[in-house]
Amino acid sequence: MVKIAVMGDYDSIYGFAALGLSTFPVDIKDPEKCGRIFRNLAENDFGIIYMTEELYAVLESDAEKYRERITPAVIVIPGIRGNTGEGVLNVKKSVEQAVGSDILFGDDK
Amino acid sequence: MAGTQVNPTRMELTRLKKKLQTAVKGHRLLKDKRDELIREFLDLVRENMELRKSVERKLGIANKNFVMAKASMSEEMIRTSMLTPRQEIYLETKTKNVMSVDIPVFDYTTRTADENDIYAYGFAFTSGELDNAVRSLSDALPDMLKLAETEKSCQLMAAEIEKTRRRVNALEHVIIPETKAGIKYITMKLDENERSTQVRLMKVKDMMLNEAHHYDERELING
Numbered sequence: 001m002v003k004i005a006v007m008g009d010y011d012s013i014y015g016f017a018a019l020g021l022s023t024f025p026v027d028i029k030d031p032e033k034c035g036r037i038f039r040n041l042a043e044n045d046f047g048i049i050y051m052t053e054e055l056y057a058v059l060e061s062d063a064e065k066y067r068e069r070i071t072p073a074v075i076v077i078p079g080i081r082g083n084t085g086e087g088v089l090n091v092k093k094s095v096e097q098a099v100g101s102d103i104l105f106g107d108d109k
Numbered sequence: 110m111a112g113t114q115v116n117p118t119r120m121e122l123t124r125l126k127k128k129l130q131t132a133v134k135g136h137r138l139l140k141d142k143r144d145e146l147i148r149e150f151l152d153l154v155r156e157n158m159e160l161r162k163s164v165e166r167k168l169g170i171a172n173k174n175f176v177m178a179k180a181s182m183s184e185e186m187i188r189t190s191m192l193t194p195r196q197e198i199y200l201e202t203k204t205k206n207v208m209s210v211d212i213p214v215f216d217y218t219t220r221t222a223d224e225n226d227i228y229a230y231g232f233a234f235t236s237g238e239l240d241n242a243v244r245s246l247s248d249a250l251p252d253m254l255k256l257a258e259t260e261k262s263c264q265l266m267a268a269e270i271e272k273t274r275r276r277v278n279a280l281e282h283v284i285i286p287e288t289k290a291g292i293k294y295i296t297m298k299l300d301e302n303e304r305s306t307q308v309r310l311m312k313v314k315d316m317m318l319n320e321a322h323h324y325d326e327r328e329l330i331n332g
Binding site: 001002015017018020021048077078082087094105 | 147150151154155157158161162164165168169171172175176179187188191194196197198199200201202204211212213215217219220227228229242243246247250253254256257258260261263264265266267268270271274
């Protein structure tokens with residue numbers, strides 16, 4: 001039995017607490033602390049870590065390490081300040097890695 | 110076979126021939142694996158994209174609702190109401206094997222079956238907007254979990270496809286041509302050796318006959 005974590009700034013994620021997910025509000029201006037919390041979550045019993053796009057931009061190199069492991073799944077979600085397209089970019093990256101170039105979603109933005 | 114040295118022996122030839130056979134078989138299998146992986150991957154990644162768009166749309170709505178909720182309530186009130194959640198979600202992770210790639214399958218169970226347990230606060234001091242916001246977030250949750258599953262699967266499969274593709278290419282463009290060249294080199298060398306032995310034997314035979322019958326001396330006398 002594992003749990004689900006949500007990371008990001010407090011305003012973007014506090015609602016998830018009501019649904020029963022574990023929320024971890026972090027301050028994006030302190031990347032070192034964010035990284036520490038993230039690694040701690042990733043090495044412990046969390047199957048999915050949802051992360052706001054803003055935070056992902058900070059922690060990308062850390063998150064990249066878990067890309068080829070089954071758990072945790074690091075999933076980018078839009079934060080309260082809107083959608084930056086980071087999540088869609090991630091999907092495109094997968095296609096690029098697999099096929100060599102983005103042949104599916106190359107033209108739609 | 111530039112650069113690498115092969116011993117032109119029969120043993121080496123048999124070894125290379127076996128290697129070529131394995132390489133060709135492996136190449137065929139890996140190529141099939143790659144094609145099938147890509148086929149599965151393309152289906153999955155399309156699903157991934159649709160889910161992502163739907164999740165982002167739903168979360169966008171939820172986020173708007175939360176802004177509204179925050180506008181109608183005090184910060185402290187919101188923090189207190191979110192402090193003690195009644196609901197909890199447990200995740201069970203299993204793995205499914207698709208073409209030798211282990212992809213995750215997430216099953217989730219909630220601590221209580223009552224779906225109204227997401228409202229973990231008294232209604233007296235909270236606004237209706239907060240209820241709406243929590244409701245809209247809860248609507249997005251099943252899709253979010255599905256998204257996590259497909260997106261992770263896509264990432265794992267993409268990595269595996271990349272690996273398989275490299276292997277196929279290495280076999281096709283390096284290992285197989287090199288082994289073929291090695292086999293050709295050895296057969297030519299062996300044939301050449303055989304021919305030179307033949308010629309040497311013929312020469313020796315001539316010399317021996319000459320010694321026994323003195324052909325050239327007779328030719329001198331007759332000529």
